[in-house]
Amino acid sequence: MKNKQLEIAIEASLKAGKVIMDVYNSKIEVEYKDDKSPLTEADTRANDIINTFLVPTNIPIISEENKQTEYSTRKRWNQCWIVDPVDGTKEFIKRNGEFTVNIALVTNGKPELGVIYVPVTKTIYVANVAENEAFKAQLDSHEVSIEAVYRAAVKLQPKALNSNPVQIVGSRSHMSPETLDFVDAIKNEGKEVEVVSKGSSLKFCIVAEGNADVYPRFAPTMEWDTAAGQAICNAVGIHVISKETNQELLYNKENLLNPWFLVSK
Incomplete structure (x- = not known):
C-alpha cells in the first residue's frame, strides 16, 4: 500500500482537517459563490494548505476552490x-459532522489513489486502486504520523451480494424523484x-466498508465530489x-459535471 503520492495526500488531508476544525469550532462566516453554493473560511484555508502539499509534486490540480484550467x-x-x-459545506454549516476532505490522484481519467478524511471524527479512508487495497483508520489526532495511520488501518470489506433488507444510501440534503423511483423498483422485487x-x-x-449495498446518485455532482470516493470503492471491487455510458465514471472531462451514476458491486 505504501506509495509516496498517497502519503502526500494523507498528510495534506490531515493538515487540512486541522484548520477546518479551527474554523468549525469558531463562528462560521458564510459567503455565496456565483452559483449560490456556500463558501466558508474553512474551504479557502483547507485549499491553501492542500495546495502547499500537492503543488511540489508537479502534478496539476483540479480543485473546487482553484481557478479552473481551460480544457x-x-x-x-x-x-x-x-x-x-471541504466536501459537504452545507453539512459543515449545519455542524452535523458529515463533511470530508477529498483528495484523489487520477491517471488517464481513472482514479488511482484516494483519500477521504472526516475531521470531526478523525477517521481517514485510504485507497490504492492498482493494489486493490483500501482501509479505514481511526486516529487520535490530526497530527499523527503516516506510520500511525498505517498502524491503525482496518481493511475495508463490502457487503455480500443479495442482502435483504437492501440498504440504499440516500442524501440528507437531496433525494431526487428518480432516486425515490429506484427505491420503489427494489421494493417491487419483494425486497x-x-x-x-x-x-x-x-x-x-x-x-465500501459494508454498511450499505448501493448508492444511486441521480442528481448533479462535480468531479471533486466523487473522485476520491470512487477510488476507495474501486479498490474493493465496488463499481461507480x-x-x-454504462461504464465507470471518468475524470478530467471537458465538462467537470458528472453524469448520474450508481455505486454497487
Whole structure:
C-alpha cells in the first residue's frame, strides 16, 4: 500500500482537517459563490494548505476552490489531482459532522489513489486502486504520523451480494424523484429497503466498508465530489457506473459535471 503520492495526500488531508476544525469550532462566516453554493473560511484555508502539499509534486490540480484550467490545456494532462477541500459545506454549516476532505490522484481519467478524511471524527479512508487495497483508520489526532495511520488501518470489506433488507444510501440534503423511483423498483422485487442517510463523500465510504449495498446518485455532482470516493470503492471491487455510458465514471472531462451514476458491486 505504501506509495509516496498517497502519503502526500494523507498528510495534506490531515493538515487540512486541522484548520477546518479551527474554523468549525469558531463562528462560521458564510459567503455565496456565483452559483449560490456556500463558501466558508474553512474551504479557502483547507485549499491553501492542500495546495502547499500537492503543488511540489508537479502534478496539476483540479480543485473546487482553484481557478479552473481551460480544457485545451487539461486535455493534455495524463495525470492530475482532484480535490475538494471541504466536501459537504452545507453539512459543515449545519455542524452535523458529515463533511470530508477529498483528495484523489487520477491517471488517464481513472482514479488511482484516494483519500477521504472526516475531521470531526478523525477517521481517514485510504485507497490504492492498482493494489486493490483500501482501509479505514481511526486516529487520535490530526497530527499523527503516516506510520500511525498505517498502524491503525482496518481493511475495508463490502457487503455480500443479495442482502435483504437492501440498504440504499440516500442524501440528507437531496433525494431526487428518480432516486425515490429506484427505491420503489427494489421494493417491487419483494425486497425490504432501508435508507441510510449520509452527507458528503461518506456515501461512497459506507458502501465500501459494508454498511450499505448501493448508492444511486441521480442528481448533479462535480468531479471533486466523487473522485476520491470512487477510488476507495474501486479498490474493493465496488463499481461507480455512469448512467450515460454504462461504464465507470471518468475524470478530467471537458465538462467537470458528472453524469448520474450508481455505486454497487
